[in-house]
Amino acid sequence: MTAQAESAVAGPSPEGPATAASTRGLRKTYGRTVAVEHVDLDVPEGAVLGMLGPNGSGKTTTIRMLLGLVQPTDGDVQLLGHPMPDRAAEALPDVGALVEGPGFHPFLSGRENLLRLAAAEPRLTSGRIPAAVDEALERVGLTRAGGRRYRGYSLGMKQRLGLAAALLVPRRLVMLDEPTNGLDPAGTREIRSVIADLHRDGVTVLVSSHLLAEVEATCTHVAVMNEGTLVAQGDLTELLESESPALEVSTTDSAAAVTALRAAHLSARPTPDGVRAELTRATAPDVVATLVDAGVPVYEARRSRTGLEDLFARLTQDSEEAPTWRS
Template identity: 55%
Template structure:
């Protein structure tokens, strides 16, 4: 399904027209379960190195299945996937130590403390320096706000605290790629803001972050690139700055009493649709016309312009336009 998808080969870190190294790439990635359900269908994912890639869509759209295939937890029915230029799952032993991941609900030993759980994970990581394990463990706990609860048993943690410990586990050592599946699940607004800040901090340090969520408005604040899933298909992909321009822009003009009719005539004369009038404000789609041409035409017609605003649709509005469903839909 290619509707609405930008050319993957031309997805870059800036304008969306660059080609560059990719941290994550898939070609034709497909997962079909024995029941016949196709969870992921012919996926061509492109995550540029250094990007914060918002992998978005409703619950049940195929995001978690995709992530599990990327990490080698589930074998695809068809297609291929690469992480950091290495084929998965074949090169998993070599590439996964360079990848931090939080997938679905984190699982830890219930009767061990948060600190002890991280100690066990650090001990089995053959690529990490054991001499720095304690320092890295404590730094990870502090970064996710669990320093004061480090000695509490995992089974006593709230859902949000469990999610934070999962994040700490992914941060036990520096990673080139961080894959976070619904990282704000169970977190209160303050915790969500902290995760948002953490993602920005990691990206500024050079880590590529792929973060999946059904909360588009939250992730939109930090992502540089976006991929939107619907019913197992990638329906939209590219740099956020490019995607934000793909929807139909609208112009909103506010004038003064007695000039609404004249303003409407100007807009119609420019070939715009019949404007929606609300008091002294007129609203109409721009339809490719430069906004400055609209304002200039109003001034030439001696229409007082008290307010002039150009609005582009949010990513969520673009998603609804392409798929016909909102982000609270589960399938």
């Protein structure tokens, strides 16, 4: 299993950039059920890491162990350079988190809920608390609703309040577990823009999601989990590029195109609107030149986006639970 994780391109390298969070040999069992096993995760500093995986693949358990909420059965966890959960007091003040949905008291207003959480923030002096709460509310667009009882909040408002709680103080690392759950497209865009802001400010972000499009749109890195193990991780672009690169060519004469490419010892197959050429043994210009030389009309040529979707499907094909797709 470890071999599988390390076989992924851009695996952890000892000389690589500093990690904001990492695990080694992480394992968690509940009775006989193995929730997480052999997870060697690295969250590079400054990255936006999307943690992907079907429901029940161990994403949330891994995040809870990273935060010291759950005691690992085995293995080590480092969070901002501190071993967890023993040194939680050093690491956690710089970490903001939204785990397993927002948890707030229904009879208190959103603002009062945040005040209560802010009271526990070591980085906030008592005098700073009200201002910090107001800033956090403003950041997630809840300034006007802050005085209302949490009971009356919509799902999206609840989620945004949870995000506000994670952002009460400037953090070095923010972990968001399914932050767009229950959000409408506008809400999802807002979360993306918050993540983008954090990234611009140099904050490391770990987002777990089962929504591939979301991860693809916002993340610099991905980690894919399946059935409790980490099946791939690394830089998003590198991961995608490593997936059998191909060139999609639009042409009216796909038969001729295939013949021409195969004649040049390039593997190719016809597609509905043209031909798909593998780039394992040739570069994109080689392919286009071959086709033009053979007199095949080329309307358009583009790198095929294998896409996260394909990658994910391949990595998790054994999983019974199909991930939810959304474009």
